[in-house]
Structure formats: C-alpha cells, structure tokens
Amino acid sequence: MAELAPMKKPAPAACPTCGKPETAQARPFCSDRCRDVDLNRWLTGAYAIPAVEEPDPDDEAEMGEVLPLDRES
Numbered sequence: 001m002a003e004l005a006p007m008k009k010p011a012p013a014a015c016p017t018c019g020k021p022e023t024a025q026a027r028p029f030c031s032d033r034c035r036d037v038d039l040n041r042w043l044t045g046a047y048a049i050p051a052v053e054e055p056d057p058d059d060e061a062e063m064g065e066v067l068p069l070d071r072e073s
C-alpha cells in the first residue's frame, strides 16, 4: 500500500539548478554560482521568447475563398 516516507528531519530544499541540497548562504541554491545560473536562465528565458510569425490575413484574401493549402510560397 501507499506508505508515506517517515519524516525524521526536514530535508534541505534541493538546489533548483543542480539538485544539491541548498546552503544557508545561498538559499534556495547550493551556491552563488547556481544562483547566477538560475538567474541567467530566467533572464535569457524571458528575453528569448520565440517569435511567432502569424500568417498575414490580407495575403491573397481578395480572392474570396482561399484555401490555406493552395498558397504559393
């Protein structure tokens, strides 16, 4: 049956970057390096939003019915 693991003592949270136990001076990371890595990941991730090219609705729209697959590219 499902049995919860006995909680003897609160385990330190795992470093989000590398998974090692966090340290007091760099919580919630294990080191300043991992904190920087995570911060960098956030920043680059925030700015690295993939550009989505939306199809131009006006492209060849004046022909009335335009089949999406019948488009010259």
Ligand SMILES: [Zn+2]
Residues within 6 Å of the ligand: 015, 016, 017, 018, 019, 020, 029, 030, 031, 034
């Ligand atoms: Zn770490």
